[in-house]
Amino acid sequence: METAHSQEQAAPGAFTAFARFVVCGGGVGIASSFAVAALASWIPWALANGLVTAVSTLLATELHARFTFGAGGRATRRQHAQSAGSAAAAYAVTCMAMLALQHLVAAPSARLEQVVYLSASALTGAARFAVLRLVVFARNRSQATGTVRTARPVHATVAHAPAPTDPAMLHYAA
Structure with a gap:
């Protein structure tokens, strides 16, 4: 019987x-570039890029969880959410690059658009x-950063009885 540790x-x-x-991300990225170009002939480019980015991010995150980073299983919701955050930044950069191209070149060719x-x-x-890696x-975030976690010592609290003030009670305190 395999344990969860041995399956990892x-x-x-x-x-x-x-x-x-x-290989995984680049393959998805190249396919995405053709999908964006095809969709952009029917809908605005920014919308096409947004749709393709969303779908390709889901696919790439699964591929990265299973193959790229050796997780060996499906990506968790947390991993999808974090990956989506980095994809949103990538979306913004690609949009800015394409807007800059449109501003600098009146009628860019499809080839130039692909290069940009x-x-x-x-x-x-x-x-x-x-x-994604870090x-x-x-x-284990502590392994990734090179830090070592140690347990904190637990200090015991001992209740002390107040010292008797009556000299007659001293023999009971001992």
Whole structure:
């Protein structure tokens, strides 16, 4: 019979985790860029990016929980919420990059839009890797930060009887 501890996979090293992050997250990111481009032909770009970001974040968080960071199981609600926070920041950066492109180039080509979008995604991806590894999927925060937790000593409280003030009572106090 396996215990929960034996079912847990060992956390991969930083290089392995980053390689897995690039494959899983990068694959989802590239697919997302094509999905955004396709959706943006029907709806406003910012809305298309928001929808694709939401769906791709759910998918990528599951992949990262199962494969990238060695959790070996589904992502928890807390992990999805924390990952969504980092994805919201990535969404803001990609939107700002695309708005800057629209401001600088009157009619950018689809190829240039893809380059700008993927470049912004790559920059935010590196930041997301750090957040996901060090915060969202950190197994033991004390190990991740290098600190050691120790138990605090518990001090016993002893009730003392007041010293008798009557000399006749001294033989009872002893």
